[in-house]
Amino acid sequence: MHNGTTITQFIIEEQRHVAGATGDFTSLLNDIVTACKVISNMVNHGALVGVLGSAESENIQGETQKKLDILTNEVFIKSNEWAGHLAAMASEEMDTIYDIPAKYPRGKYLLTFDPLDGSSNIDVNVSVGTIFSILRIQGGDGAPTERDFLQAGTQQIAAGYALYGPSTMMVLTTGNGVNGFTLDQNIGEFILTHPNMTIPADTREFAINASNMRFWEPPVKRYVQECLDGKEGPRGEDFNMRWIASMVAEVHRILTRGGVFMYPIDSKMKDKGQGGKLRLLYEANPMSFIVEQAGGGSITGTQRIMDLQPESLHQRVPVILGSKNEVERILGYHDQA
Numbered sequence: 094m095h096n097g098t099t100i101t102q103f104i105i106e107e108q109r110h111v112a113g114a115t116g117d118f119t120s121l122l123n124d125i126v127t128a129c130k131v132i133s134n135m136v137n138h139g140a141l142v143g144v145l146g147s148a149e150s151e152n153i154q155g156e157t158q159k160k161l162d163i164l165t166n167e168v169f170i171k172s173n174e175w176a177g178h179l180a181a182m183a184s185e186e187m188d189t190i191y192d193i194p195a196k197y198p199r200g201k202y203l204l205t206f207d208p209l210d211g212s213s214n215i216d217v218n219v220s221v222g223t224i225f226s227i228l229r230i231q232g233g234d235g236a237p238t239e240r241d242f243l244q245a246g247t248q249q250i251a252a253g254y255a256l257y258g259p260s261t262m263m264v265l266t267t268g269n270g271v272n273g274f275t276l277d278q279n280i281g282e283f284i285l286t287h288p289n290m291t292i293p294a295d296t297r298e299f300a301i302n303a304s305n306m307r308f309w310e311p312p313v314k315r316y317v318q319e320c321l322d323g324k325e326g327p328r329g330e331d332f333n334m335r336w337i338a339s340m341v342a343e344v345h346r347i348l349t350r351g352g353v354f355m356y357p358i359d360s361k362m363k364d365k366g367q368g369g370k371l372r373l374l375y376e377a378n379p380m381s382f383i384v385e386q387a388g389g390g391s392i393t394g395t396q397r398i399m400d401l402q403p404e405s406l407h408q409r410v411p412v413i414l415g416s417k418n419e420v421e422r423i424l425g426y427h428d429q430a
């Protein structure tokens with residue numbers, strides 16, 4: 094039996110050092126933690142409870158939704174709408190913002206989330222996750238609007254993800270570094286197991302969906318080719334490759350042992366007028382906050398993601414993140430192009 098620090102104790106201790114803290118933020122994080130525990134249980138039971146497979150619906154990106162995309166979205170809404178901490182929510186799976194029902198008090202925070210990340214893996218029992226980010230509403234007391242969510246990543250006050258893998262973990266930043274917690278199923282508590290996670294500046298491991306190679310832009314083609322050329326090439330060292338197709342699992346690997354993850358822009362997307370594959374508010378910004386807090390870098394290819402001014406709720410952007418020196422090398426290749 095361990096006597097580790099629970100995530101609630103950790104958050105409360107951290108908030109003790111925040112001037113003017115009211116407890117709202119702690120309580121909001123606790124509701125998010127509860128939602129992830131419910132989702133962990135749902136994902137773990139999978140076919141036993143009939144939650145695998147596709148739903149007969151599409152999200153605003155035109156992707157066929159999985160049953161679990163919809164069920165996990167519901168869990169997040171129900172767990173977070175009632176307590177009076179939120180002004181509104183926005184989800185990858187909802188076309189418009191979710192306004193807090195009038196029967197509940199409205200609060201000062203905004204929550205954005207990707208309820209199930211790595212959906213294409215759920216039916217094949219590969220790790221999936223949940224990604225979230227917390228902002229403070231900037232506007233007045235009126236009803237929140239989509240515009241309230243269009244804040245740069247630097248405005249985030251917290252970000253995190255849950256990883257439903259061999260064990261269920263939660264990784265969190267509130268702007269004071271990055272900490273990882275493992276769910277002890279026996280007591281139903283997330284316990285601090287990975288304090289102060291940091292990303293090594295150098296790595297010999299990259300992750301990209303190589304099936305898109307012919308559509309990539311020259312800087313990415315050059316970077317990946319040099320990795321593949323290994324010892325015989327300009328890098329003079331062999332590189333390893335990974336692709337799980339769950340962003341949460343890729344980022345967790347990078348937080349644990351370094352690496353670089355790339356979902357770059359490509360000509361196929363450009364032809365469709367698409368700005369990238371991954372969503373700025375639900376995936377790119379929260380993961381960039383976590384990666385930067387762990388000493389890594391996160392860019393579109395040409396600029397820092399967290400400096401981007403969002404233009405729309407479901408905007409997609411290119412994402413290149415991970416070990417700082419590799420990310421800077423890729424930025425340099427784009428500058429030279």
Ligand SMILES: O=P(O)(O)OC[C@H]1O[C@](O)(COP(=O)(O)O)[C@@H](O)[C@@H]1O
Nearest residue numbers: 207209210211212213302338339340
């Ligand atoms: O299917 P691909 O091209 O390998 O893309 C995988 C990427 O798409 C995603 O699954 C998109 O996220 P969702 O599953 O939340 O839609 C990422 O997690 C992952 O990195």
Ligand SMILES: [Mg+2]
Nearest residue numbers: 207210211376
């Ligand atoms: Mg996702």
Ligand SMILES: [Mg+2]
Nearest residue numbers: 185207209210
């Ligand atoms: Mg998703």
